[in-house]
Amino acid sequence: MCISASPNRDALFLCPDFIGGISIRKRNNRVVVHLNDTELSKLEQDTATAGMCREKYIRLALMGITIHPRPPDxxxxxxxxxxxxxxxxxxxxxxxxxxxxxxxxxxxxxxxxxxxxxxxxxxxx
The missing domain is CATH 1.20.5 (Single alpha-helices involved in coiled-coils or other helix-helix interfaces)
Incomplete structure (x- = not known):
């Protein structure tokens, strides 16, 4: 099992990696990246502006997709x-x-x- 932060980052919830011995994850490879305070702050600012979680933001950036700011409500x-x-x-x-x-x-x-x-x-x- 893994522990993930909720979208509002106030609470933690458990998400199962396996159900009945079968992996339910579509992405089974984990990459750990170490960031300094400035880089983390920039990542947090960019993800908030785009209105998405870190993981999705990084995946889209890796694929070369242009990430636009989320339009106002x-x-x-x-x-x-x-x-x-x-x-x-x-x-x-x-x-x-x-x-x-x-x-x-x-x-x-x-x-x-x-x-x-x-x-x-x-x-x-």
Whole structure:
């Protein structure tokens, strides 16, 4: 059995290496790396910025994958709102395509939605 730190690093939990004599680990090779305080601090900062554990961060870095900072939690709300604005614009476009005509009211609604979208993105991000 191994002892692993939980994601919040406040508590420890046990994880079994074997169940019924069969290894359940997909990664059976362990590598120990010694870091000085500066290197460990940099690793902790980078993993927190990326929003992932040390092990995953190191594996991705070894594979040459570019690791980007985790987007803020507010991005989900922004995407949902932008999706709603996009759906409204799509409905207007569908009516215009079906009828082949555009009214001033439809154009004003579309322009208003585009302005709301731009303002929302500017205010949120």
């Amino acid at each position: 507010s991005y989900k709300k922004v995407l949902l709102q932008l999706s709603a604005y996009g759906n409204n614009l799509n409905q207007i476009a569908h009516v215009v395509n079906a009828t082949g005509k555009v009214t001033t009211d439809q154009l004003e609604k579309a322009l208003n939605l585009l302005e709301k979208t731009w303002d929302y993105v500017e205010d949120t991000l």
